[in-house]
Amino acid sequence: MIGNNWQTFGVRRHIDSLPSWIKPIQADVTVADCPETWPEQKLDYLVIALAPNERSEAAYRNLYVDGQRNLYQWLAQHQQQPKRIFFVSSTAVYGQSAGEWVDELSMTEPERWSGKVMCEAEQVALNSGFPSTIVRLAGIYGGKRQAFLQRVKEGYHADGCTNRFTNRIHEQDAADLISHLIGLDAQGVLLQSAYLGVDDLPVEQAQVVSWLQQQLGVHSVAEKVLQPAGGSKRCNNARAKATGWKPKYADYQQGYLELI
Template identity: 35%
Template sequence: MAERVLLAGCGDLGLRVAEGLKARGDEVFALRRHPVVEDDEAVRWIQADLTRPETLSGLPDGISQLIYLPAPKARERSAYRATFVDGQRHLLYALDTTRLERVLLVSSSAVYGEHHGDWVDEQTPPAPLAFNGEVLLEAEQWLSAQPFRSVVLRLAGLYGPGRLQWVERLRTGQAQVSREPQHWANRMHIDDAAAAIVHLLALSEPQALYLGVDDTPLPLDVLYDSVAALVAAPFAAQGAAPAGVGSKRLSNARLRASGFCPCWPDSRVGYSELLSSQVAGS
């Protein structure tokens, strides 16, 4: 049966999710702060601000699935909390929930701390190193306490079209990477992330938590060197490890076991295809 789905936040990832929902025959509404000129075949747009509850009146009735994936206005604690904690609460209080069957919160692997390259999965206790992980964990905990069936998808670092800024720094010799100590990186192609969201919404008995990541964690210097070779750039110089992230290898075993199969299981292949497309397009 077709679902009536609301996307709370609809940027690059949300638009890809909307396309997947449309393909399965759902009716899709998307809420965002900035106006959209007109509806299109995939999305019926709603202009509202999750941080301003007075703008959330008149939401559509009969929403059966809610996907919460907004973007904060700024990278600071107050903006994150207003968006993910307060905004989530504002929306669920304003929404007609009589038919709401499932809420999916898009969170982040930032809720995990430093694991010195060890494997991390859904059973690993969260211990965020920075405010973004702390706020997202608070949002997860609030949602889990509500009387709605909910699923949390903790995404790793997304890459895809338009997300190649660090490659340009490689080309110009400005990139740095931690080689010693080695820092593990975890990635997921944005199209795989969108497909994973649609997949989890379709499961009849999903678990409460999944990690969204590809099959192949990589030392960050290995990923950088692989991409440098693709673009004939110099290898990145030694630099500091990313701050507030922690070195770990994320496991997608639970997501895989649910029946999901990523199209890009190794980010080296994904980046190769992206860069080939970029060259062909130019």
């Protein structure tokens, strides 16, 4: 893990929620012009973790593809050569939907537009001219990310739909994995081009709902049916764990119990 003596910049459209130890840079990466407050000094690492304003193909491509290219232009303008780029991607790049196990060597042939755009964005990072590592995260939860938990509280259920495997990672574990990889690179450890950021237990959506209902003491409301998981695959985190990282929240029960 990286130490406390690092200077960290945070580029965001809205900087109010950044912690005090991060130096804020208010900017929108979809705007080509480099912000005036962009740092002039050497940058060792760039972590690209983007969040679109809306869920549409146009918004995704504008942010993940075009916005990412803008970032590289800003680096070029300032003659900055980071030691490594970390691009935060998604397990949506996998199109497997029959409960298959997938890892970093599995084929990435998504059927949905979101996965296709993320595949394109990964290639932009890998072809950026900088050493690059892709971190593919599964469904992030924890902290303010409690939408799924809230839906179960409201009576949403999986309608008995089984054989739909889901994968997730607590937000603290996701941040820790990226920090861990940066620390390894800084120590001269050779990193792979991609890592899966998931917990230890892929699980059926219906099983998660049933367990949460028991913990919360709530019941299904007949007309409130959750949208089925977008795919059905089981993600293997062995490569990430082989680096010495392990999730603090090894499965959904550990993570959600703390939230509850």
